[in-house]
Amino acid sequence: METTKCYHCGDHCGTTSIKFDEKDFCCNGCKTVYEIFSSNDLSYYYDLQSAAGATPKEVEGKYDFLDTPAIVERLTEFNENKVQVVSLYIPHIHCSSCIWVLENLNKLHPSVTAAQVDFPKKTVRITYTTAEFSLKKLVVLLARIGYEPYISLEDYDSGKKKVDRSLIYKLGVAGFAFGNVMFLSFPEYFDLHLDESVTEEFWLERYKHLFRWLMFFFSLPVVFYAGQDYFISAYKGLRSRLLNIDVPIALGILVLFLRSTLEIIFNLGSGFFDSLTGLVFFLLLGKFFQQKTYSFLSFERDYKSYFPIAITRINPNGKEESVQVYKIKRGDRLLIRNHELIPADGILINSDAQIDYSFVTGESEPVCKVSGDKVFAGGKQLSGALEMEVLKSVSQSYLTQLWSNTVFQKDRPSRFRTITDSIGKRFTLAVLTIASIATAFWLYYDPSKALNVFTAVLIIACPCAIALAAPFTLGNMLRIFGRKKFYLKDVQTIERLAGIGTAIFDKTGTITTTKRTTASYEGMPLTEEEESLLKNTLRASNHPLSRALYDVLAENNIVPLDEYEEHLGKGLEGSKDDNHIKIGSADFVGTESSANELNTSVHVSSNESYKGRYVFHNMYREGVSELFKTMAADLKLAILSGDNEGEKARLEKLLPKLVPLYFDQKPKDKLQFIKSLQEQGEKVMMVGDGLNDAGALAQSDVGIAISENVNVFSPACDGILDATKFRQLHQYILASKKAMKIIKLSFVLSLLYNVIGLYFAVTGQLQPVIAAILMPLSSISIVTFTTVMTNLLGKKIN
Template identity: 75%
Template sequence: MQTTNCFHCGDTCTGTPITFDEKPFCCAGCKTVYEIFSSNDLSYYYDLQEAAGTTPKAIEGKYDFLDNEEIISRLTEFNDGAVQIVNLYIPTIHCSSCIWILENLNKLNPQVTNSQVDFPQKTIRVTYKQEGISLKELVLLLAKIGYEPYISLEDFEGSKKTTDKSLLYKLGVAGFAFGNVMFLSFPEYFDLGSSAASGGEYWLNKYQDVFRWLMFVFSLPVVFYAASDYFVSAFKGLRAKILNIDVPIALGIVVLFLRSTFDITFNLGSGFFDSLTGLVFFLLLGKFFQQRTYSFLSFERDYKSYFPIAITRLTPNGKEETVPVQEIAKGDRILIRNEEMIPVDGKLTYGNAQIDYSFVSGESEPVSKKIGEQIFAGGKQLSGVIEMIASKSVSQSYLTQLWGNAVFKTDKATAFQNLTDSIGKRFTIGVLSIAFLATAFWLFYDPGKALNVFTAVLIIACPCAIALASPFTLGNMLRIFGKKKFYIKNTQTIEQLAKIDTAIFDKTGTITTTQKSTAHYEGMPLTPDEESILKNTIRASNHPLSRSLYDLLKEQDIITLDEYEEHIGNGLKSSKDDIKMKIGSANFVGKFTTENLMDTSIYISSNNAYKGRYVFHNQYREGLSSVFKNMSETLNLAILSGDNEGEKERLEALLPKLTPLYFNQKPETKLNFIKTLQDQGKKVLMVGDGLNDAGALAQSNVGIAISENINVFSPACDAILDASKFQQLYQYILASRKSIQIIKMSFVLSLLYNCIGLYFAVTGQLEPVIAAILMPLSSISIVVFTTIMTNLLGRKLS
């Protein structure tokens, strides 16, 4: 009787299948999901992968607890009354089709504004409008299309999910079976069963068949439980027409099991159950080692200690102090300046809050908040200075998640990862070809060795070591850079940094430091009211010159401004009572004469009347000349500054000859300048202060923000460099290049190992069990090699 498979989930249809649109379905749930996809123009889901769906379950009344506001507030990571963001664990995510449909939830319900899948973690982060769809309705929608979330008490309490111990259980089963099968195989190893002695045969000969069938029994949980992940992975890869590295492994296990079962059934021998269980055990042992190593790297790269983000905390007596953001505790009073990110959840206590939550939710419309209302971490203040009371301590991992938010990821793809994937795919095809050719040869020359050769080739030449070289090398470099106060977003950034051939620098706040700047005032004296408005206006700004001048001015009472505006690249506007002030560039405040305008200055006007200016004496970062001299040996350099040419002669004396200097550059001009270079085939590094350079940082291949004592955290940048490590910038670039060389050396080592192993396997000199031991050892050796080499490289960094 011919079986019919469900068009949606691929399961066998028991009984009479439900037919709809000339397609069979196993149940009404699968038929409904197909209707939903078809009516919402999502039928491309089935083109990605045949029978990719899962059977939806009946869940009526199961999620009624999601009507409780307290539970909703605990489960959601962001909830401002209009937009909610929730992270849900979905165990049934298993393929590219799942990712595609889950990241297109907005087509099923337009109230879902964004959905991002983390495939390794099997989670989805959904941003949705609360008025249009509730959390309960969202969960029901996911369950209806076959992706029911798993929500537990741990999620409600905010605790960490327990570690998946399934690999440990499988390793235990495989190890137990391997030990027993080896013990039962001793008579076969020493040929005791067929030996004779005075008085008759060995008693072992009488139980030989029992021992062999016991080995068969011990192999069953190994094949059907411990090795199940390899079969599932290989099947999904083949179904998606992808030849992954688990295909030859699964094939080897199947061949060993079937051949061994055939041998003992027809009494042809003891089979290869020892090799089979040993293969699975050592494969899982290598996998366990990899998992533990990844966990170690993840722990070492704890982002709580990574970002040099500082925030201004107000002491009980009203003094301002700069502290690391992770030191903020519940109940602290925090000062948030214009364009500064809110680091913790809390309540607004002072000022006019216009908060841009696009960093969190993707919604670009600013949200107004009144005193006493809740404000959330990740928002950016857009209208002057505000004060807040922290309602919880800082969750740095939350800010890390924001930094990696796919909304802000630009197309900075690397070719090196594609190279790794390409090598793995071609290697697998090569291995299968060699295995079949070698087996065909031995079937003709010596059939007794054919199976051993086939399985040994499949096992020894698995490209696992090649696949491990890149993530372990770059992962360890990520950790090392972090310890050296160079905080990189991800491993792809290291790959890109190794390829750059052009470096562009901003001037103010990047190659200059505000720590030692001095300034003097030229012009008409300011009235006490004007001095107070000036101090309170620049108090709200995060521009390096504003911060420097704020520290130099005398103390003033804190007042609430009637109006405040910051014009990026130009200056500040504010008003209080009947006084309106402009603070910024000469043109911005209405100073149109060219006399003495070449100095770095902040100009001031009051009620449209020019008052005067503060002239700054820039202090360049220590070691600037040596940094540029060293970098100029291998990189093209340039300065892009928004300031005037007042420092041109001084810079020409400090920098290598013929270094291009461009002044009066607006933010959009910097971005276009970098884009022009990229159109010429250049790989561009942009180093800025993270404020006015956001566009240029995002456009560049690698954007590095220099951090001093202010909050420069920016989604546009790829890395944050502590200002104290500016002199080591070129060392970090060279270290990135050397890490790529380490990966290439690992490739060579892996290929060399595989060539040697293949020689012994093809010539029939390598037993499958030995190959099973050597394969994970090769992976471990690559991990050890990359770890040692990157640690040696890290020691050379100061």
Template identity: 75%
Template sequence: MQDTKCFHCGDSCDRQLIEFDEKSFCCAGCKTVYEIFSTNDLEHYYEIQAAAGSTPKFIEGKYDYLENEEITNKLIEFNDGTIQIINLYIPNIHCSSCIWILENLKKLNPNVTNSQVDFPKKTIRVTYKQAEFSLKNLVLLLANIGYEPYISLDDFEGKKKATDRTLIYKLGVAGFAFGNVMFLSFPEYFDLGSSAASGGEFWLNKYQHIFRWLMFIFSLPVVFYAGWDYFVSAYKGLRAKLLNIDVPIALGILVLFLRSTYEIAFHVGSGFFDSLTGLVFFLLLGKFFQQRTYSFLSFERDYKSYFPIAITRLNDQGKEETVPVQEIVKGDKILIRNEEMIPVDGKLVYGNAQIDYSFVSGESEPVSKTVGELIFAGGKQLNGVIEMVALKSVSQSYLTQLWGNAVFETDKTTTFQNITDSIGKRFTISVLSIAFIATAFWLFHDPSKAMNVFTAVLIIACPCAIALASPFTLGNMLRIFGKKKFYIKNTQTIEQLSKIDTAIFDKTGTITTTQKSTAHYEGMPLTAEEESILKNTIRASNHPLSRSLYDLLKEQNIITLDEYEEHVGKGLESSKNDISMKIGSADFVGKAKADSLLDTSIYISTNKGYKGRYVFQNKYRDGLSDVFKDMSQSLNLAILSGDNEGEKERLEALLPKLTPLYFNQKPDTKLEFIKSLQDQGKKVLMVGDGLNDAGALAQSNVGIAISENINVFSPACDAILDASKFQQLYSYILASKKAIRIIKMSFVLSLLYNCIGLYFAITGQLQPVIAAILMPLSSISIVIFTTVMTNLIGRKLG
């Protein structure tokens, strides 16, 4: 029974053995979890990684406090009365099997609609229906399958979790042991045992064995505490039939420890305890430096990466003013237009809200809210204009999390990380092969050098530098782009941006600016009541032409419309009292034929028939010609516009010759156009305004939304570019290409370093402790190189 392992968790069944379904389990808990998985068609959990589970713990009444509404309201991230969302910390998450089962919770309980794991943070974000499934039920479900969440007072009080200081403690232990072992090794260094005149004979007889066994004692916490993570990581990798970069490190530590213990136990020599403790100390020192540096980059990225969206705030006089979203504070009165994102939790004070919370929960059914009810950040208003009072300030981290919601992940695959992993795997195989071949050679020629050669090769050739090149380069580029008002969703987007060969642009609101447009009216005069309805109808819309016209029309009293609806790509429809109004294209308002194909217009009709139109003179963004001229040198360009051909001649004069211009394009035809290009092998960049272009932005390899002064947020986009930086767009594309070149240069540097180091290691000229010092230095040098080079790119961006 002692040799029998539990099928679920892998622990020994020496205390209790339960046989079920021709499998062995160590306890009833593991057997129950297996039954749950097997009856819900989740046996694939064990195929990903054998014995990956953990034994569930059952404590009766432990989570009864979650029935207290006051406590649960503090813990829950989102609650609209139907759907609840919560982030939970799961300490037991440790492998791909954990991720798979936790992201399939909906198969265990249909009330769970979505679950997303953040593996590095060991957290899970769960969306569930609260009517028949409470937070307590969710926590018990997780505990019953061996993934009990950790809920602390810090979670209840909303405090930030304390920083994990385990690495610091391990570094302290390794440093203390290394210093003492070096001190105890001095007699060995100076060979005092061979010098009777200096008292060496007395030391040799009385203290040599004591010093050596003291070094052994100091090495124990280094190997079995400070360096234990390397063994765990290597074991898990081998168990999953994967060779990770910790395998050669763990092997080197183990060989040093066993060889050193053998030497002092059988009085063969003093061992390599100085090299052993020094190796672990410098490895941890390198890891600490890497962790701190990357945390700094991540912090700066998080702090700077707020969405460049503005919100309309109503001052004490009721006047509208546009302010950055991060300036909203508790008590501010905010105007939310149709299709706008709600940036903060608040209370509805004007209008009838139809809110789409699919951005948050994935549920597409709109939720109706009336005056006095609470509305939550992340929802999108679908029915005209509303006013709300903010109850909280904006949480940038929440918005960032919303942008990265798995609900909106598209199949924009990237291979760069796979390339890095592939290099690391091949590198590990090569290192192990070289180590064994070199050791075999020295065993025949000079056995005294064989151990040093073996350990030095394993240490010096660690592919840590290769693994660091990508995250540090791309992470720093995210920070730099953020400073330049180019806000990118993730590092994979930078790589995709470096590969694009085709750029597609929307026209209105993308290459045109809404801030400098002019318009004049042609047609039957509007009555005062019609003018009021017109102003209040377009007040609720976020279309660039609507915003331009709204700014040009004279002030009107704010009224509540009886009906409002926006037809994407067509126009607006509203009614007040006995007057109904349509605003949009000629076809939409019922005009048989447009007055002209050579201009951009907004047509207006009422229930009395066609009234007239506002004719716009578009203002194109400064530097448009230069941007397209530069981009045309390396990219295929095209304009894909939903407007008519009125601006065709002006565009042909502004843009490079033979630039394709496509007009009267609907949102779905834009998407299909991009898809057809991709079918031809093109890597497509779509630049739009985030409104009618959501489908095209999602379909493209990289979708960039231009942001001016409107609060429009589309999870479909991969990046948001501040409109003031439009002229820099091509510079950002070139910078992404340079970032990839920096990564490739880092690979070459790492390979050069390893070749030189391996030469000295194989020839027996490199001691393990020197190799242990050089290894983190190589990693640090890669970090410095990538940081300096990316900062130089940032300076050139201006």
């Protein structure tokens, strides 16, 4: 009796199915999930991929342990102000509809505010409010709709997920069977005739059937276990009316197996079991190589691309020292300045704090904290300086994840990803058409070659090499840039960097350095109390001039301020007891700027009374003049500075002629300037200090923040450049352009390989097992080509 299939999960319903809404379901669980999706306007889930769901499991009481606060604390990444963030491993994630429904969880429950799926890792990062929701309710909800997470406290403690070794097992089975089938096939290969009366009877009559059936049994685990992923993928694709690349591969394996089986059943020959087992073995070997390469690139990206960001650590003697964030350990005491990122979980030691957790949750409402409260990694201090004690060491991969949060990503589709997808969609249909026409021809001309031709065409023509060209080229360039101290958010940034036509630079802290800056004071002497208040106010700021002046001034006792406020593009103000101080531009402190002010100046007023100014003698970075001259050859350049025109004459000598210089530019002016260029069709790169330039960095096509041992870790920027590598900026841009040429050349090589391979396959000159060897070799050759070329490209960067 014919059975119906479940509308939700695709399984057979048996003789009795559950009818609902004119659809069949295998169980009440699938029916319930369908009801949930329908009632919450999520029925588009089935349009993406029909029968894409999984049968939900009964989870009553299974997750009661998630009611324990201590366990929730261990599992969640963030737990503050009735907002929790958790990353869950979900083994069932397998297709586009899975991603779609998981990223639309907010439609199933209003407490879920955001969900982001990492498809390769099969994880989903969910942000939710805890007023009427909890981690247990979230997990139960996921299980009810067929996406039960895998939760192990041991794995969370160690930071490791369950390792999937199925590919290694399948490769081992296929290799073992392939070796034995080849051994059993030797008599058929050699057909020895040493003695006609003895040898022929011994090899071909007495044992040939035994050997052939042994080869058949060896092929069974290869086809139905080692090669099952190709059949499953092809079935899901056909069920969804999509011809994915696994369809011709599965068809080739199936045709070889059925033809070989029929031959030994009816004693027509020995079949093609050697080709069949070799085909699957070499296909899996190619997949294993690709998987290892992807894992290697992922490891390099997550754990070795340390950002050139430092944090201020207070040693036991009370001295402040700048250290790299990944050197921070549990128990260290840190100083977090205004607008600095908190790099690790910790306890607030002194002073109150206003923490912005939008970096983690996407919500910009600040959270008030007092001494003794817990603060979480990823928060940004908004009200002066704070001191904290570290509870957990810094996870660099966590900072990478925060930086790549989709909340801060710009919607810019990758051109090469679009090209790859377009080729992949049309490729399978073309391959099936060519295979059918070639087989029909050989059935008429020479039927003995028809099967080999059909199978060889299906196997040899594979867009895998095309699909690998862009991600491996860009992924390797991302890694090389990281080693050269140029840290980019994602591979799409390299693609956009290659298309830049205009480069805009900030001045202070970007083309100037604070490392060797000197300052002289002009005006009324400051009292001891005023000097102390000035030093402590500067201590809370991350502006390049503030850091330079803080280092120049004499040491003073560190005291917490009663009030602190930083006005971007204007200055700072701080209060302690009855004293109030302002530091910044002349307008900000309430005085007029001098007409003969040729150098950058910071003005000071105390209790609304003007005191004087600190005059800075700017030191420009080494190689600025050479950098601008080389960049001017193929890019439009401009300087946008918030300072006055005092440095104009000096800059005109340093920079190429006709480079426009704009002074007295407020942050909003810089943003508007870039926006106007983009409206004219320009692709703009903004290079700034990451603090005052956040708006301009976000608006630009590529925003690069210069880092000089300052923890200004802004989601606005697309890349962070170590200040010591500033003069190599143009080399990075040129390397990006050459990386795009490598991708295009890889596309040409891949298409050339397919054309040549198809010629030999269609003309009957290619055996299926040879095709199976050549197919992964084509992918390996493209990966090798892109890796070698990008490594050579990287060596040219100083």
